[in-house]
Amino acid sequence: MKVDDVAYRTIWCDDDGWSVRVIDQTRLPHHFEVVSLTSLDAVGQAIRAMMVRGAPLIGAAAAYGMALAMREETSDAAIDFAYDTLIATRPTAVNLRWALDDMRERLRNRPHDARVGIAYQRAAEICDEDVAINSAIGDHGLALIREAYEATGKDRPVNILTHCNAGWLATVDWGTALSPIYKAHDLGIPVHVWADETRPRNQGAALTAWELGRHGVSHAVVADNAGGHMMQHGMVDLCITGTDRTTAHGDVANKIGTYLKALAAHDNGVPFYVALPSPTIDWTVTDGVRDIPIEQRDETEVTQIAGRAPGGEVVTVQLTPDGTPAANYAFDVTPARLVSGLITERGICPASAGGLSALFPEHASEAISDQQGVASPAKLPSA
Ligand code: MRU
Numbered sequence: 001m002k003v004d005d006v007a008y009r010t011i012w013c014d015d016d017g018w019s020v021r022v023i024d025q026t027r028l029p030h031h032f033e034v035v036s037l038t039s040l041d042a043v044g045q046a047i048r049a050m051m052v053r054g055a056p057l058i059g060a061a062a063a064y065g066m067a068l069a070m071r072e073e074t075s076d077a078a079i080d081f082a083y084d085t086l087i088a089t090r091p092t093a094v095n096l097r098w099a100l101d102d103m104r105e106r107l108r109n110r111p112h113d114a115r116v117g118i119a120y121q122r123a124a125e126i127c128d129e130d131v132a133i134n135s136a137i138g139d140h141g142l143a144l145i146r147e148a149y150e151a152t153g154k155d156r157p158v159n160i161l162t163h164c165n166a167g168w169l170a171t172v173d174w175g176t177a178l179s180p181i182y183k184a185h186d187l188g189i190p191v192h193v194w195a196d197e198t199r200p201r202n203q204g205a206a207l208t209a210w211e212l213g214r215h216g217v218s219h220a221v222v223a224d225n226a227g228g229h230m231m232q233h234g235m236v237d238l239c240i241t242g243t244d245r246t247t248a249h250g251d252v253a254n255k256i257g258t259y260l261k262a263l264a265a266h267d268n269g270v271p272f273y274v275a276l277p278s279p280t281i282d283w284t285v286t287d288g289v290r291d292i293p294i295e296q297r298d299e300t301e302v303t304q305i306a307g308r309a310p311g312g313e314v315v316t317v318q319l320t321p322d323g324t325p326a327a328n329y330a331f332d333v334t335p336a337r338l339v340s341g342l343i344t345e346r347g348i349c350p351a352s353a354g355g356l357s358a359l360f361p362e363h364a365s366e367a368i369s370d371q372q373g374v375a376s377p378a379k380l381p382s383a
Contacts, residue, residue: 001168001182003032003214009173011052011060011127013120018071020064024051025169029210030308037061040069040082047089047096050201054170055244055280056130059095062086063126066103067119074112079104091293092253092331093244098279099126127172133277134174136345141180141240141275142187144348148237149189157190157218159237161227164198164255165207166242166275176275177240178211180343185217193219194236196227198255200301200328224257228264239265239272240343246274246281248366250336250351251288256329262338274334274351275343281356283366288333295330302326 001008011022020037026049027033035051037043043065046052052061069082083100090096106122107115148158164170166177174182184191193212198204205221212219222230230236239261243252252258252274265272285291303326306316320326339351349355357364 001173001211001215009127009131010057010169011064011172013064013124018068018120020061020068022046022052022061023169025053025207026051028169029206030314037064038068040065040072040085043068044085044089047086053203054165055093055095055242056134056171056176056277057169058090058093059099059279060123060127060130060172062089062096063099063103063119063123066100066107067116067123070107070116070119074115076108079107079115090295092295093280094282095244095277095279102126130172130277131174133345134168134171134176134179137176137275137277137343138174138179138183140345140347141273141343142183144238144240144271144273144343145180145184145189145191149184152237157192158184159192159194159235161194161196161222161230161236161239161261162208163196163204163239163241163258163261165203165211166240167208167211169207169211170242171277175211176242176277176343178208179275180240181212181217182215185215191217193217194227194230195219195221196224196257196261197221198257199224200305202305203255227261228267231264231268231270236265236268236270239270241272241274243274243276243280244331245285245288245292246276246342246356247285247288247292247336248281248283248356248363249286249288249353250339250342250356251292251333252276252336252339252342252351253288253292253294253331253333256332259332259334259338262334266338271340272334272338273341273343273348274339277345278360281360281363283363286353289335292331292333294332297328297330299326299328302328 014021024033024035065086066082162177167175195204195208243254245253262272303320309315336351341348346359349359
């Protein structure tokens with residue numbers, strides 16, 4: 001996507017052929033800054049500190065982390081060390097494990113002197129694949145927005161609520177949940193996005209608002225707790241979120257607060273769709289609430305908040321009384337029964353084992369059969 005008329009991806013290999021450039025997302029929305037990552041350690045730190053974040057981008061960054069590690073040392077032990085270092089950075093987004101498994105597999109049993117080249121080539125391919133996948137997600141999701149627009153009688157914008165940031169900043173390009181929105185906007189279908197602020201790190205207020213604004217998409221930030229009220233009053237036609245790990249049965253882990261939006265959507269008959277690239281599917285897990293590891297982050301993300309002071313400098317202030325403890329659960333799991341459908345690069349399917357394995361038959365043998373059968377997608381609101 002473009003920033004001030006310059007096309008950017010969120011991660012790329014520099015002209016020197018080896019250092020890795022990323023947009024530092026901890027500096028947005030007040031500063032747009034590109035930084036260089038030049039070692040395995042630097043990539044690990046960047047993922048942990050959420051300089052790069054969003055499940056697909058974490059996977060792409062880890063792939064480049066492996067490539068940088070190979071520059072330092074090409075032994076089998078170095079492959080394993082890089083794998084172990086990077087896998088420990090963030091536990092919920094399964095794209096991390098997917099990318100690392102893929103890289104390790106391709107590097108093992110290959111001549112040592114070929115490993116650097118193989119690693120950089122595969123990391124670049126993972127990035128290109130992510131862009132193509134997300135563009136396809138946009139094309140499939142566009143049909144839902146078109147349908148919702150028809151349902152309005154074409155006399156007002158389609159109101160779409162999203163949570164956290166599942167836009168191009170969370171991927172290599174396009175985004176997942178926001179990709180259909182960009183496609184609709186670019187085709188002249190009027191859309192308006194309600195962006196949940198997404199405490200505690202405010203990815204909605206800082207990142208989703210920034211990228212939608214740069215692209216000229218109508219939007220407003222709402223407090224996380226506003227969604228239920230807005231759905232009760234017909235202000236949301238459609239919810240679309242991303243996911244960090246989707247089980248073989250269609251449960252979806254996503255940023256904390258997603259589950260509450262899905263409950264409110266269910267109670268109000270608002271369709272709730274989740275957009276995901278196939279590397280986000282964990283075919284080894286069926287029960288998301290029981291088996292998806294939920295990241296817990298530093299309590300200061302809850303007790304403090306950062307923002308731009310009137311003088312222009314970005315400052316962090318304390319919200320809670322001195323010494324107040326906080327718990328910081330970063331993700332929650334929305335059960336498949338609350339999800340109207342999954343938007344993937346191969347099309348939209350019910351959030352169920354049957355739905356996913358019909359779209360991805362090559363994984364059907366891995367996915368344990370779904371007793372509930374194929375879920376029925378929720379209806380779009382009538383005009
Ligand atoms: O903690 P984050 O900012 O990495 O969480 C990001 C999300 O929850 C996104 O919704 C998810 O990764 C999907 S991104 C396309």
